[in-house]
Amino acid sequence: MNVKVVVGVVVVVVGIVIGAVNFLESNVEYMDFATAERTNKRAQVKGVWVQEQPTSFDAENVKFTFYMRDDSDRTVKVVLDGAKPNNFEIAESIVAKGRFVDGEFHATEILTKCPSKYDGDAEAVKKSL
Amino acid sequence: MLLGQVGALVIKLAFLAALAAAFCYYQVHRTGSTRWLPFSRGGYHLATLSLMTSSALFLYLILTHQFQYTYIWNYSSTDLPLSLLLSTFYAGQEGSFMLWALFTSLIGVFLMQYSTENDYEPQVMSVYSLILGFLLLMLVVKNPFTFIWETFPNDLIQTGPVPAGITNYFMLDTAKNIWARYPVEGKGLNPLLQNYWMVIHPPILFIGFSAMAVPYAHAVAGLMKRDYNSWIRVATPWSVFGAMVLGTGIILGGYWAYETLGWGGFWGWDPVENSSLVPWLLCVASIHTTLTQRKSGAFVKTNFVLSILTFVTVLYSTFLTRSGVLGDTSVHSFVDPGMWVYWLLLACIALFGTIGFGLLFFRVKEMPKVPVEHSFVSREFALFLGAFALSFMALFVIIGTSSPIITTILKGKASAVEIMYYVRTNLPLGIVVTLLSGLGQLLWWHHSKAGSLLKSLMWPTILSVLLTGLILLMGWEEIEILLFMFCSAFSLFANLQVGYGIYRGNPKFVGGSIAHIGIAVMCLGFITSERYDDKATVTLEKNKPVPALGYTLTYTGYRPLERDRFAFDIEVVRGNLKKKVAPSMHFSEQSTLRHPDLINFLSKDFYVSPVSIEQAAGPKEETLILQKGEERPIGGFNVKFREFDFNAFERGAMLEGRSFVINVNLDILEGKRKSALILTMTNSGEGPVFTPASYTAANGSVYEFNLVRILPDREDRLKSRVELSVKMPEEPSAPKRDETLVVEASIKPMINLVWVGTVTFIVGFALTILRRAEEAKVHAKKWRQE
Numbered sequence: 001m002n003v004k005v006v007v008g009v010v011v012v013v014v015g016i017v018i019g020a021v022n023f024l025e026s027n028v029e030y031m032d033f034a035t036a037e038r039t040n041k042r043a044q045v046k047g048v049w050v051q052e053q054p055t056s057f058d059a060e061n062v063k064f065t066f067y068m069r070d071d072s073d074r075t076v077k078v079v080l081d082g083a084k085p086n087n088f089e090i091a092e093s094i095v096a097k098g099r100f101v102d103g104e105f106h107a108t109e110i111l112t113k114c115p116s117k118y119d120g121d122a123e124a125v126k127k128s129l
Numbered sequence: 130m131l132l133g134q135v136g137a138l139v140i141k142l143a144f145l146a147a148l149a150a151a152f153c154y155y156q157v158h159r160t161g162s163t164r165w166l167p168f169s170r171g172g173y174h175l176a177t178l179s180l181m182t183s184s185a186l187f188l189y190l191i192l193t194h195q196f197q198y199t200y201i202w203n204y205s206s207t208d209l210p211l212s213l214l215l216s217t218f219y220a221g222q223e224g225s226f227m228l229w230a231l232f233t234s235l236i237g238v239f240l241m242q243y244s245t246e247n248d249y250e251p252q253v254m255s256v257y258s259l260i261l262g263f264l265l266l267m268l269v270v271k272n273p274f275t276f277i278w279e280t281f282p283n284d285l286i287q288t289g290p291v292p293a294g295i296t297n298y299f300m301l302d303t304a305k306n307i308w309a310r311y312p313v314e315g316k317g318l319n320p321l322l323q324n325y326w327m328v329i330h331p332p333i334l335f336i337g338f339s340a341m342a343v344p345y346a347h348a349v350a351g352l353m354k355r356d357y358n359s360w361i362r363v364a365t366p367w368s369v370f371g372a373m374v375l376g377t378g379i380i381l382g383g384y385w386a387y388e389t390l391g392w393g394g395f396w397g398w399d400p401v402e403n404s405s406l407v408p409w410l411l412c413v414a415s416i417h418t419t420l421t422q423r424k425s426g427a428f429v430k431t432n433f434v435l436s437i438l439t440f441v442t443v444l445y446s447t448f449l450t451r452s453g454v455l456g457d458t459s460v461h462s463f464v465d466p467g468m469w470v471y472w473l474l475l476a477c478i479a480l481f482g483t484i485g486f487g488l489l490f491f492r493v494k495e496m497p498k499v500p501v502e503h504s505f506v507s508r509e510f511a512l513f514l515g516a517f518a519l520s521f522m523a524l525f526v527i528i529g530t531s532s533p534i535i536t537t538i539l540k541g542k543a544s545a546v547e548i549m550y551y552v553r554t555n556l557p558l559g560i561v562v563t564l565l566s567g568l569g570q571l572l573w574w575h576h577s578k579a580g581s582l583l584k585s586l587m588w589p590t591i592l593s594v595l596l597t598g599l600i601l602l603m604g605w606e607e608i609e610i611l612l613f614m615f616c617s618a619f620s621l622f623a624n625l626q627v628g629y630g631i632y633r634g635n636p637k638f639v640g641g642s643i644a645h646i647g648i649a650v651m652c653l654g655f656i657t658s659e660r661y662d663d664k665a666t667v668t669l670e671k672n673k674p675v676p677a678l679g680y681t682l683t684y685t686g687y688r689p690l691e692r693d694r695f696a697f698d699i700e701v702v703r704g705n706l707k708k709k710v711a712p713s714m715h716f717s718e719q720s721t722l723r724h725p726d727l728i729n730f731l732s733k734d735f736y737v738s739p740v741s742i743e744q745a746a747g748p749k750e751e752t753l754i755l756q757k758g759e760e761r762p763i764g765g766f767n768v769k770f771r772e773f774d775f776n777a778f779e780r781g782a783m784l785e786g787r788s789f790v791i792n793v794n795l796d797i798l799e800g801k802r803k804s805a806l807i808l809t810m811t812n813s814g815e816g817p818v819f820t821p822a823s824y825t826a827a828n829g830s831v832y833e834f835n836l837v838r839i840l841p842d843r844e845d846r847l848k849s850r851v852e853l854s855v856k857m858p859e860e861p862s863a864p865k866r867d868e869t870l871v872v873e874a875s876i877k878p879m880i881n882l883v884w885v886g887t888v889t890f891i892v893g894f895a896l897t898i899l900r901r902a903e904e905a906k907v908h909a910k911k912w913r914q915e
Contacts, residue, residue, distance in 0.1 A: 019525050019554050026550035027532060030542045044544060052754075059743055059871040062666045083740040083871070086722055124316055 028097055032072040037100045045070050045105065046095050049088070057084060068096060068105070078105045085110045133198055133274035136186040140268050143179035143234075146172045147262035154255030158353060169251070173241060173258055177234040180265070184231050187224070187273060191217055197299060197311035199280040200224060200273050206317035216327045217318055222451060222470070223273035225331065230264040232332075232339040237261060240343060240367075244350075246909045247363045252350030253343075256484070260342045260440075263477050270469045278309035285309045320715050320722055326385035330378065334405055337375025338443055341408050343367035344415065345440030345485065348433050352488040357429050357496050359908065361419045364436065366902040368419075371439075372412045373894035379405050380887045389724055394659060395883070398551040400455055403530040404446030407523045411439040414519035417512045424574055425509060426499040430489070435520070437485035441478060442527065448474040455533050455545075504576045511569030518561045525554040556609050563616040563652055566645045567623030589626055593618035600653075603661045603878065614656050621649035637903075640896030647890025654882030658734070664875040666740065669699065671867045677874050679703060680735065684870045687742070694724075697739060697870050701728060712739040712872065733878045740871040752837065753853045763855055764832060766799035770851055773839075774807075788813035793836055793851050797824050808836040808853070830858035 028044050036043035045068070049055075053067035053075070064080040078096055088094070091112035098107035150172030156165040191214060196202040204224075205217040219225040237257055244253040278285040278299070286309045291298055301307045318327075344364045351360030382402060383395030396402065415435035418428045449455060452471040503509040528535070529550050533543035571577075571585045596618040597611070606614070628642030667677045669684035676682075683700040690696050696711040708728050715722040725738035753761055755770035762768075774792035782789040788811065795806040809820040821835040833856040842848040 015521055018557075019528065022550045022553045023528065023532070023535075023546060026547040026553075027536060027544055028547060029540070030544055057741055057743075059668050059741060059869060062740060062871065062873075083723075084721065 032070045033074045033076045033100075033105065034072060036105070037103075040100060042097070042099045044095055044097050046093055047071060048093055049091070050075055068094065076105050077103075078107055080107045080110055085112050087112045131276075132186055132190060132195075133276060136183045136190075136274040137272050139179045139183040139186070140265060140272070140274075143176045143183065144262060144265035144269050146176035146179060147234075147258050147265055150176060151255050151258035151262055154251045154258060157251035158255060166251075169254065169258075170241065173237060173254065176258070176261060176265070177238060180227075180231055180234050183274075184218075184227060187227065188215070188218060190274075191215075194315070196313065196315050197277055198273075199275045199277045202277055202312050202315045204315070204318055206315040209318060209323075212325065212328045213318060213323055216322070216331070219331050219335070220318055220322065220327075223268065223271045223275075225335070226264065226267045226271065227273055228332065229335045229338055230261065230268060232336050233257075233261050233264055233342060236336075236339050236343065240346075244363070247905065248909075248912055249347065249350050249354075249360070249363055252353045253346045256346040256349045257342060260346070260481070263480070267470065267473060270473060276309075277311050285311065321390065324385075324389050326381070326389060330381045330385055333374060333381060334378035337371055337378050337405070338408075338447075340367060340371030340374055341412060341440050341443045343371065344412070344436040345481070348436035349485055349488060352433065352485075352492050355492065355495070357433075357492075358422065358426065361422055361432060362901075362905050362908045365416065365419055366898050366905055368412055368416050368436070368439075369894055369898045369901060372409060372416060373891060373898065375405060375409045375412070376894070377887070377891055379409060380883075384884075388727070398526075398529070398548045400530050401450055403526050403551075404450050407446055407527050407530075408439050408443045410519050410523040410526070411435055411442060414516040414523070415439060417519075418516045421509050421512050425503065426497065427501065427503075427509065428513070429496050429499070430493060431516070433485075433489050435516070437482075437489070441482050441485065442523070444474065444478045444481060445527070446530075448478060449530055455543075503574070506572060506577045506579075506582065508569055508572040508574050508577075511565050511572050515562055515565040515569060518558045518565070522555055522558045522562070525558075526551065529554070556613060559652070560609065560612045560616050563613065563620045563649060566648065567616070567620035570623055570627040570642065570645065585626070589619050589622035592622040596622075600657065600661075603657075606660060610656060610660055613652070617649045617652035617656070621646055621653070624649065637896070637900050640893050640898075640900055642893070643896060644890050644893025647886045647888070647893055649886070650882050650889060651886030654879055654884075654886055657879035658877040658883065661878050662875050664873065666871065666873050669870045669872065671869065673867075674702075678735075678876055680874075682872075682874065686868075687870075697742065697872075699737060699870075699872070701735065710735070710737045712737050714739050714742065729881070731881065733876050734880045736875045736877055738873050740873055743869040743871070751855050751857065753855060754840070754850055755853065756850045757847055760798070764830075764857065765826060765828070766797055768853070768855075769796040769798060770794075771796050771805075773849070783812070791839065793839075795834070795853075799827055802827065806834060808834060810836055810839065826858075832856065832858060 028042050030044045030046065031039075031041075033045055033047075036045060047068045047070035050067040050069050055064075055066040057064050062082060064082060064084050066078055066080075067075050068078045069075045078098075080096070080098075085094075088110075093113045095111040095113070096105060096107040097109040097111075098105055100106070150169050153165045153169035153172055157163065157169060190198060191201055191205055194201070194205070194207050200221055200223055201217070204220040205214060209217070217224070219228045237254070240257060241250060241254055244250040276299075278301070286301065286307065288305065288307050290306060291308055295310065297313050298308050298310045301309055344367055347360045347364035347367070351357060354360075379402070380395075382405070386397060386402075387395040412435075415432060418431050418435060422428045422432055448471075452474055454471075529546045532546045537543045567589060571582065571589070573581075593615055597615045600614055601611075624642045624645040628639050628646065631642060632639045663678050665677045667675055667682055669675055669682055671684050671686060674681045674683045681702045683702070685698045685700060687695045687697045690713060694713050694715045696713040699710050699712070701708045701710055710726040710728060712726040713724045715724070723739050725736060727737065728735040751763060753763060753768065755761060755768070757770055757772060760767050760769040771794040774794055779789040779791065791810045791812075793808045793810070795808065797804045797806055804824065806822050806824055808822055811818045811820070817838075819836045821833055823831050823833045825831050835854050835856075837852040837854050840850040840852060842850070
């Protein structure tokens with residue numbers, strides 16, 4: 001009986017440790033561009049798309065390039081592995097996940113946070129009167 | 130009285146009736162007298178009828194486009210076809226809660242009959258009515274019949290006489306002349322949701338969610354009645370039903386993501402997907418542990434815990450995806466429903482968690498203690514380990530999904546885990562579960578003798594080694610995937626062997642084996658299609674064949690589909706085979722949605738998802754947005770937007786609705802040279818027509834300027850802007866390109882296994898329901914005779 005309990009406890013503890021380690025490892029921290037560049041870690045950066053700067057898509061290599069200004073007001077060139085994300089133009093903020101390579105932020109994933117189209121707002125009501 | 134007010138009132142009535150039913154049923158249980166029984170049943174039926182009435186009203190308002198209701202304005206529009214119009218019923222929070230409540234109440238009608246036969250009515254139905262009551266409370270708080278002027282009072286409510294010509298208004302107060310305008314068109318359904326999956330997938334999920342309340346009600350009823358064993362027999366058909374429906378819903382959701390949303394795979398570990406996976410895993414675990422209790426009487430407490438947890442995780446998942454706590458950490462956008470729903474959902478979790486676990490805590494001392502008598506080589510132990518592994522999976526998934534909450538508490542900033550987390554934690558457990566789902570079937574109850582076990586292990590092991598080897602011919606894999614592959618194959622063959630044996634004995638008992646076979650086949654499909662897929666990004670210039678992945682692709686041009694959707698026709702050729710795929714893109718006002726297309730072969734899918742469309746690349750074009758007085762560099766010179774030329778005569782023409790002209794005056798500054806350029810917009814009522822102008826630079830290159838649009842600023846005219854396009858001079862060195870489509874093509878080997886497995890697993894579950902329902906009936910008869 002005691003052996004069973006010990007084995008059981010060991011299995012549970014190992015499971016929890018594996019879970020916790022993976023949890024912490026795969027939780028990419030939020031930071032601004034400056035911190036991400038300094039620490040050279042994989043990071044999530046929140047910011048907005050800088051419309052005035054050129055935005056381009058390289059069809060050959062499937063890279064989408066744009067400029068993004070983070071919350072600390074620093075603008076950085078972002079290169080995304082992939083095409084332009086859905087709802088990119090209407091996003092009120094975007095979150096880029098990736099790391100710095102030679103002064104550019106290489107993103108593997110971009111989340112777009114959309115404001116209103118489907119949330120209902122007074123402007124839209126007035127338009128549909 | 131307006132229909133919506135009736136609807137809201139009827140919901141309140143349903144809520145009160147459900148609470149009354151819960152109370153009266155509880156009285157029946159407490160006093161043991163049947164005096165309260167008619168009130169209980171009447172209350173429950175009243176709640177169901179009221180909810181059906183309000184749902185019918187809601188549906189009527191949707192079908193007749195009553196945009197004076199916020200919900201209907203928000204999710205529907207007049208251009209939707211009937212099926213999609215129906216689906217707007219549950220496109221938003223209020224409506225989906227209503228659908229959930231409706232299914233719960235309807236299932237309850239059958240449950241009432243069923244539990245009467247099994248002598249469980251007062252207890253099961255009191256708990257179940259309380260659950261229904263809480264779902265209805267959600268609707269009382271978040272009323273689906275809210276009027277649009279209640280949502281936007283400042284914008285819509287007006288005082289004074291109604292101007293002539295306005296018909297879309299509603300008089301709020303005739304004496305004081307207070308009235309409200311309402312929209313004549315709705316905002317429409319999110320284009321991502323506009324397909325038939327939206328019509329079938331959510332209802333199936335909600336039936337599954339509703340069904341998960343039944344085992345919970347039985348567990349609590351068992352505790353109330355101090356009946357720690359036979360509740361299982363009564364509850365099992367419902368658990369299996371719930372697991373079957375929810376499982377089907379989960380896979381359909383996966384297929385939706387794969388086929389239309391273009392996620393590239395069927396599972397993205399998204400919070401919305403995870404939130405239905407967790408209760409499913411726990412429910413399946415409980416189905417297995419109850420088997421042991423039937424056999425040996427062990428796992429009494431475990432079965433209570435798992436059945437209670439199944440429902441509590443349904444509530445918790447709802448909390449995660451509905452309360453806005455996940456914020457902006459997922460691709461799904463989670464609407465913030467306001468504090469009320471947040472706290473109400475939390476209260477629900479606390480209440481039903483406390484009822485279940487609290488009662489368990491008080492009863493645990495008097496529960497029969499069954500000494501563990503089985504050996505390690507027994508079916509009991511395999512079932513225990515399997516259920517344990519499934520519960521651990523559920524735990525890991527729920528922790529991962531809750532990551533934004535956990536990180537907010539730990540670090541003060543919400544962040545989600547990456548997909549890698551789910552794979553790393555679930556893969557080892559998946560290996561264990563698939564292995565046990567085969568091994569457990571070969572083991573005997575209580576204890577297996579080594580000789581007979583080895584004999585039965587022989588064929589499944591040999592065959593799964595062969596199958597694994599066969600798959601490995603396609604390429605080597607890392608050790609964990611290899612093990613997963615082997616264990617899935619082992620489960621398949623072991624269950625085929627056992628299932629065949631059972632089928633020859635009693636075909637009715639074969640459900641379990643078939644369900645396992647289905648899951649094993651599905652797992653094999655996951656591995657081959659996800660790990661052995663071949664991907665390539667292909668750039669397809671119009672009418673130029675390009676070889677990719679062993680096929681030859683030719684983009685032949687695009688054609689418009691309904692609304693703003695365009696299909697891109699691609700010819701796929703390989704030897705004699707000639708097929709067409711047409712992935713499409715939806716260019717809505719502000720964004721692009723991409724829909725893949727695929728060719729389904731027996732042994733694989735050829736999957737094509739669009740990435741982007743590039744216009745014919747002649748000379749390069751750049752766009753400029755300029756405010757009045759602003760100056761910007763382009764090419765080798767600067768462009769300055771001097772002013773609009775929009776004189777009084779033209780303005781008058783515009784006001785009278787005649788054709789008018791606006792000139793945009795630009796200055797080009799190149800070195801010391803300054804020249805003026807005028808771009809013209811003529812508006813003749815059929816949309817604007819732009820007249821371009823060109824500029825020849827000092828080096829002789831020609832730049833063509835055109836007006837794209839005028840962006841007026843209504844508050845400050847000086848801030849109005851213009852958008853220009855500038856066609857750059859042709860560079861002789863630059864390659865000329867026709868219209869070009871970029872796609873991502875992939876081959877998903879043996880993906881049909883996933884769908885075959887799904888169907889098999891549904892059949893297995895259905896057979897099990899029949900078997901367990903029959904068993905419960907026999908049990909009920911026995912009870913009546915006693």
